[in-house]
């Protein structure tokens with residue numbers, strides 16, 4: 001399932017194709033993804049220009065000249081493919097490099113940039129929605145989302161405040177989208193490993209009784225930002241490959257230090273621990289019991 005770094009990489013991959021470009025034609029291969037698409041979806045997009053392509057947590061937000069915002073989510077298996085409109089073909093006819101995927105191509109944007117942006121989603125947990133920018137604050141999908149982990153506002157003081165008095169585990173606290181937005185199972189495991197904090201540790205222990213951050217909170221915020229930045233950087237490399245290979249924007253192969261490494265030796269210098277897998281709240285946690293305290 002794509003997490004925040006993957007979504008950010010997708011955003012960067014779509015930016016040159018979509019930002020500043022107009023929707024020339026929008027093809028819908030079906031009327032629904034996870035939820036039904038708006039009835040007038042294509043009509044509300046066609047002729048409009050994308051004035052900006054942003055991201056909030058795992059949502060992509062395309063600002064349109066009409067004042068609408070196109071909200072897009074990759075779900076479990078969604079990806080975008082950017083190809084070029086073939087010069088000798090009319091808009092609306094396009095060539096599939098990967099015909100085997102065509103059955104799951106659900107939405108196709110033909111942009112005035114000459115790019116064809118195809119949304120492919122075999123499991124159809126992805127979604128697209130049009131919302132008036134003025135009503136974005138009322139949007140239930142976005143309401144209640146905590147701070148962006150890579151934003152300046154997210155720091156040790158903020159994280160400590162959110163964890164003050166929390167009796168849940170640190171793992172559960174970090175997966176709570178109200179505490180920090182966009183973190184999933186993989187990057188929470190990786191961030192805790194980098195911070196050398198046990199996923200079982202009680203969340204409140206990163207704050208003093210008055211809610212001030214202690215040095216664990218500082219380490220944890222550093223760990224979160226570092227793991228996300230590294231993954232985005234790796235995504236950037238995939239993106240450069242993508243331009244050469246016409247691959248899909250969605251899932252990338254990353255190198256994880258603890259995730260899915262049960263039984264392997266810990267990579268922390270001077271640590272002789274072995275990566276262990278436990279189940280917390282029904283989901284796998286990977287960590288090193290020797291150096292994560």
Ligand SMILES: [Zn+2]
Pocket residue numbers: 266267268271272273274288289290291292
């Ligand atoms: Zn270790």
